[in-house]
Amino acid sequence: xxxxxxxxxxxxxxxxxxxxxxxxxxxxxxxxxxxxxxxxxxxxxxxxxxxxxxxxxxxxxxxxxxxxxxxxxxxxxxxxxxxxxxxxxxxxxxxxxxxxxxxxxxxxxxxxxxxxxxxxxxxxxxxxxxxxxxxxxxxxxxxxxxxxxxxxxxxxxxxxxxxxxxxxxxxxxxxxxxxxxxxxxxxxxxxxxxxxxxxxxxxxxxxxxxxxxxxxxxxxxxxxxxxxxxxxxxxxxxxxxxxxxxxxxxxxxxxxxxxxxxxxxxxxxxxxxxxxxxxxxxxxxxx
Amino acid sequence: xxxxxxxxxxxxxxxxxxxxxxxxxxxxxxxxxxxxxxxxxxxxxxxxxxxxxxxxxxxxxxxxxxxxxxxxxxxxxxxxxxxxxxxxxxxxxxxxxxxxxxxxxxxxxxxxxxxxxxxxxxxxxxxxxxxxxxxxxxxxxxxxxxxxxxxxxxxxxxxxxxxxxxxxxxxxxxxxxxxxxxxxxxxxxxxxxxxxxxxxxxxxxxxxxxxxxxxxxxxxxxxxxxxxxxxxxxxxx
Numbered sequence: 001x002x003x004x005x006x007x008x009x010x011x012x013x014x015x016x017x018x019x020x021x022x023x024x025x026x027x028x029x030x031x032x033x034x035x036x037x038x039x040x041x042x043x044x045x046x047x048x049x050x051x052x053x054x055x056x057x058x059x060x061x062x063x064x065x066x067x068x069x070x071x072x073x074x075x076x077x078x079x080x081x082x083x084x085x086x087x088x089x090x091x092x093x094x095x096x097x098x099x100x101x102x103x104x105x106x107x108x109x110x111x112x113x114x115x116x117x118x119x120x121x122x123x124x125x126x127x128x129x130x131x132x133x134x135x136x137x138x139x140x141x142x143x144x145x146x147x148x149x150x151x152x153x154x155x156x157x158x159x160x161x162x163x164x165x166x167x168x169x170x171x172x173x174x175x176x177x178x179x180x181x182x183x184x185x186x187x188x189x190x191x192x193x194x195x196x197x198x199x200x201x202x203x204x205x206x207x208x209x210x211x212x213x214x215x216x217x218x219x220x221x222x223x224x225x226x227x228x229x230x231x232x233x234x235x236x237x238x239x240x241x242x243x244x245x246x247x248x249x250x251x252x253x254x255x256x257x258x259x260x261x262x263x264x265x266x267x268x269x270x271x272x273x274x275x276x277x278x279x280x281x282x283x284x285x286x287x
Numbered sequence: 288x289x290x291x292x293x294x295x296x297x298x299x300x301x302x303x304x305x306x307x308x309x310x311x312x313x314x315x316x317x318x319x320x321x322x323x324x325x326x327x328x329x330x331x332x333x334x335x336x337x338x339x340x341x342x343x344x345x346x347x348x349x350x351x352x353x354x355x356x357x358x359x360x361x362x363x364x365x366x367x368x369x370x371x372x373x374x375x376x377x378x379x380x381x382x383x384x385x386x387x388x389x390x391x392x393x394x395x396x397x398x399x400x401x402x403x404x405x406x407x408x409x410x411x412x413x414x415x416x417x418x419x420x421x422x423x424x425x426x427x428x429x430x431x432x433x434x435x436x437x438x439x440x441x442x443x444x445x446x447x448x449x450x451x452x453x454x455x456x457x458x459x460x461x462x463x464x465x466x467x468x469x470x471x472x473x474x475x476x477x478x479x480x481x482x483x484x485x486x487x488x489x490x491x492x493x494x495x496x497x498x499x500x501x502x503x504x505x506x507x508x509x510x511x512x513x514x515x516x517x518x519x520x521x522x523x524x
Contacts, residue, residue, distance in 0.1 A: 164393065164396070167382070167389065168390075168393060170379070170382060171390045171393075174379040174380055174382065175377050175378070175379055175380075177373065178373060178377040178379065179390070180341065180362050180365075181339055181341070181361055181365055181371045182365055182370075182390050182394060183365045183394015183395065183441070184390075185362045236381055
């Protein structure tokens with residue numbers, strides 16, 4: 001019993017690193033332009049399908065596909081920003097919510113239309129085998145996915161602190177008017193943040209496909225859990241995001257093994273409510 | 288007389304449909320320090336925000352070096368050489384002092400190669416000591432110094448300051464004005480908006496008095512200091 005629990009916790013914690021990566025994309029978008037993007041989780045779903053598609057069509061492995069899907073999702077992000085988000089920035093909050101919920105519904109319907117409703121998975125992965133630690137088994141694909149997620153998160157944090165574009169994103173998130181007064185074009189910076197935030201779902205989608213299947217409705221789950229991770233971490237702390245991702249991943253796994261496999265979303269909802277209730281600014285947030 | 292750098296003609300501006308500034312006209316010449324004084328709510332901040340592009344004017348013209356700039360977005364106005372140090376400093380609180388200074392030069396990065404950071408640190412040695420600290424951990428005086436320093440790192444041709452003395456202890460106000468005096472000696476053109484009238488009139492060459500959104504009085508600072516309206520309402524004499 002405890003063995004299964006610990007096994008599940010390990011798996012959950014590793015998957016949690018991917019959740020942190022998804023939430024990082026969301027925090028770039030929300031932190032900079034205050035847009036609540038309900039379609040973020042569905043971009044993960046779309047990325048997973050693209051990975052599946054490319055894998056089936058060309059044989060390119062899911063772990064490598066992000067090299068192709070990252071630029072593609074970046075472009076999709078730019079398109080979504082300029083076509084939809086940019087026009088609603090000065091509108092009421094309800095309008096913004098309506099358009100991103102609309103995008104979410106659209107992406108899901110599109111996935112159902114193209115790939116049908118049954119779950120799909122890739123039959124193989126480059127990353128084979130597993131590691132045995134005592135009585136616990138860790139799939140190499142999960143371990144590599146977690147490691148890649150952590151590396152990408154680290155890379156993004158370097159980008160934000162070391163490059164002009166990255167600093168412009170942080171400055172715009174701190175004080176948009178002040179940033180504009182020093183030459184930051186807010187539209188360009190918003191588009192970059194939205195493109196980059198979306199492109200991170202491409203990496204997450206590829207990594208998830210090395211050990212998971214995809215179906216058209218799973219976007220909601222990713223959306224929910226990335227909001228949960230972000231709420232727990234608060235804005236502005238990248239290590240906090242990683243820790244929160246691991247906590248959410250582990251909690252989800254625990255709920256599934258102790259309670260019921262179907263309770264995974266319920267566990268996340270409960271955790272989300274708990275965080276918002278007790279620490280509305282998150283555990284690591286700055287303001 | 289030196290070349291005219293900034294000319295504002297019949298400028299009206301405000302928020303939504305509430306007019307704040309009405310028909311303001313004034314000019315700033317190269318190398319000059321011009322101050323705009325007036326009570327709270329007179330429209331001083333609105334005036335600066337309209338020049339730097341944060342607010343679109345409802346009518347009137349703004350010329351910089353003879354070129355019309357009214358209605359242009361703030362990022363392009365900053366790139367042509369106007370630095371606006373907003374009221375309260377408006378730093379990037381979660382960025383280090385150094386990063387704040389770098390952001391000051393965002394629109395004009397090449398100037399960083401000209402040793403501008405060294406010059407700024409020479410003017411504000413405290414900032415050099417604290418360059419790795421987050422801006423939100425600075426004291427009120429240091430914040431204001433950083434805000435001015437950040438405005439200088441782009442090597443602006445015109446520095447616009449909005450109430451640099453706001454909320455500071457008198458001794459700190461003196462320090463800030465000493466630094467502005469040093470900037471004047473280096474020939475920087477400054478447009479200073481200020482409620483602290485004695486300090487502003489001592490530093491500047493010319494001044495305009497803004498009341499209820501209109502310029503009601505203008506002249507050299509010596510004349511303004513002797514004016515009975517200024518004496519009674521602003522200098523408390």
